[in-house]
Amino acid sequence: MLLKQVLDLFEVLDTPQASGETVKKMLLEAGADEVKVQTVTGDQGSTDCIKVWIYGRNGKHAGGTVPTLGIIGRLGGLGARPEVVGFTSDGDGALAAMAAALKLAQMHKNGDVLEGDVILSTHICPDAPTQEHFPVPFMDSPIDMELCNRMDVDEGMDAILSIDTTKGNRVINLNGIAISNTIKEGYILEVSNDLMDVMTRVTGQLPAIFPCAQQDITPYGNDLHHLNSILQPATATNAPVVGVAITTTQPVAGCATGASHAMDVETAARFAVEVAKDYGEGKLSFYDQKEFDHLIELYGTMNQFQTFGKGK
Numbered sequence: 412m413l414l415k416q417v418l419d420l421f422e423v424l425d426t427p428q429a430s431g432e433t434v435k436k437m438l439l440e441a442g443a444d445e446v447k448v449q450t451v452t453g454d455q456g457s458t459d460c461i462k463v464w465i466y467g468r469n470g471k472h473a474g475g476t477v478p479t480l481g482i483i484g485r486l487g488g489l490g491a492r493p494e495v496v497g498f499t500s501d502g503d504g505a506l507a508a509m510a511a512a513l514k515l516a517q518m519h520k521n522g523d524v525l526e527g528d529v530i531l532s533t534h535i536c537p538d539a540p541t542q543e544h545f546p547v548p549f550m551d552s553p554i555d556m557e558l559c560n561r562m563d564v565d566e567g568m569d570a571i572l573s574i575d576t577t578k579g580n581r582v583i584n585l586n587g588i589a590i591s592n593t594i595k596e597g598y599i600l601e602v603s604n605d606l607m608d609v610m611t612r613v614t615g616q617l618p619a620i621f622p623c624a625q626q627d628i629t630p631y632g633n634d635l636h637h638l639n640s641i642l643q644p645a646t647a648t649n650a651p652v653v654g655v656a657i658t659t660t661q662p663v664a665g666c667a668t669g670a671s672h673a674m675d676v677e678t679a680a681r682f683a684v685e686v687a688k689d690y691g692e693g694k695l696s697f698y699d700q701k702e703f704d705h706l707i708e709l710y711g712t713m714n715q716f717q718t719f720g721k722g723k
Contacts (some may be wrong), residue, residue, distance in 0.1 A: 413680045416510040416517075417673055424489050424506060425498040429537040431459025434509055438463055441513055442520025444472075451534075451562060456553030458488070458536035460562035463512045465519055467691055470528030471567065477527035480690045481568030481650070482683045484508025484532070485575035485640050487550030487665065488539020497668035501550035503657045503676050504575040505533040510680040515687065527691030532563045541666045550665040556631035556640065560647035570651050570697045572686060574679050575641035577656035578663040578670070582622055582638070586672065588679050589619035591654035593698045594628050594645040597713030598706060605695040606653060606686065613682045621656050625716065633719050639665075646717045651697035655679050 423433055431448035438446050445464040450457055469475030489502035512531040519525075540551040552559060564571070583589055590610060593600040607618040623642065626635040630646045637643075645652040657679050663670050689695035 412677070413510050413514050413684065414673065414677050416513040417506060417677045417680060420506055420509050420513060421498065421671075421673075424502065424535070427490070427492055427537050429489055429535055431461040431535045434461055434535060438509075438512055438516055441516040443512065443516040444519070449562070451554055451558060453552070453554035453558060455540045455551065456536070456538065458534045458539070458553045460532070460534045462530065462532040462565065463516075465512070465515045465525070465529045465531070467525045467527040467529070469526050470691070472528050477691050478569035479528040479530060479567050480687050481565060481571040482508050482511055482529065482531045482687070483563045483571060483573045483644055485563075485573055485643070486533065487552040488536040490537040490539065491541050491550060491666045492538040494541060495666055495668055498671060499550060499665060500578055500663055500667045500670035501576050501665035503671050503679075505535065506671070507574045507657065507676045507679040507683070508533045510676065511683040514680065514684055525687060525691045528567070529687045530565050530568055532565065534559065534562065556643055560643060564644050564647045568648065568650055570690065571644050571648065572653055572655050572683050573641050573644050574655040574657070574683065575639060576665060577621065577639055577641055577654075578659040579665055580638060581662060583656060583658045584660050585619055586659055587614065587616075587619065587675055588682060589621040589656045589658050591621055591642065591656070592623050593651045593653050594623070594642055595651040595698060595703065596649050597628065597716035598703070599623050599625070599628065600651075600698050600703065603653065603697050605689070606697070609685050609689060609695065610682060613685055614678060619658075621654070621658070629716050630719055653697060655682060
């Protein structure tokens with residue numbers, strides 16, 4: 412259970428003074444191996460980008476060959492101050508990712524060392540702007556998506572879970588979490604059976620899968636509609652990416668406060684920790700390599716969908 416981690420972090424993040432350095436101190440004291448914070452500035456303000464390393468027994472840092480899992484918390488901002496006061500729904504992705512980091516750090520310190528390395532990243536911004544979006548307003552971000560991807564996506568990540576509040580839509584209709592198809596190099600692949608197995612054991616329910624449109628896996632800024640930013644890391648890496656959506660039955664604005672459900676955030680964080688365990692032990696795959704290779708043979712590459720397209 413990660414409820415304590417979620418609540419402890421919520422108290423740190425639900426404040427106008429929320430910062431990367433505060434979270435860094437908390438994680439290092441808990442047992443994280445390495446934490447880096449960099450304040451970056453965009454056209455609409457600044458934010459603290461944070462990246463956390465939890466080293467595994469046979470991971471790359473130890474000279475081993477076990478692949479590295481990336482866990483990214485996507486968001487525009489934790490808050491939309493001064494327009495609204497308090498922690499926004501949009502902040503749940505960062506809260507879940509950092510709760511997973513806190514739990515993994517504590518496990519590592521206590522002697523429960525995973526096989527592979529885990530890299531976790533997000534950004535901490537208590538005063539992000541907002542933007543209009545149908546059917547409910549979205550949070551905006553102080554930095555653009557290209558810079559956000561550059562800070563969040565690490566070249567050492569061999570597979571990525573992207574956790575994001577995904578409530579501002581009419582196509583996901585449950586309270587809890589839902590996962591996406593695996594996205595790799597412009598392809599929307601089949602949903603991983605292994606990830607569905609983990610989801611079933613974590614939730615005790617049938618797996619919930621949210622729909623991906625081709626537009627959703629293209630970069631922001633190309634004038635196409637996107638469900639939200641949950642799959643944007645797939646435009647910045649050739650590693651397989653799976654979205655972990657924190658969801659509601661009714662559309663909820665990303666800039667809404669009082670809309671975070673502790674148990675749903677905990678479920679997303681616990682799912683990420685369980686995936687980290689199984690991925691490092693070789694029990695879990697995000698996609699079928701043989702089938703992916705055959706797709707390339709039959710239809711060629713689809714990397715153009717990771718770009719802005721023709722004439723850009």
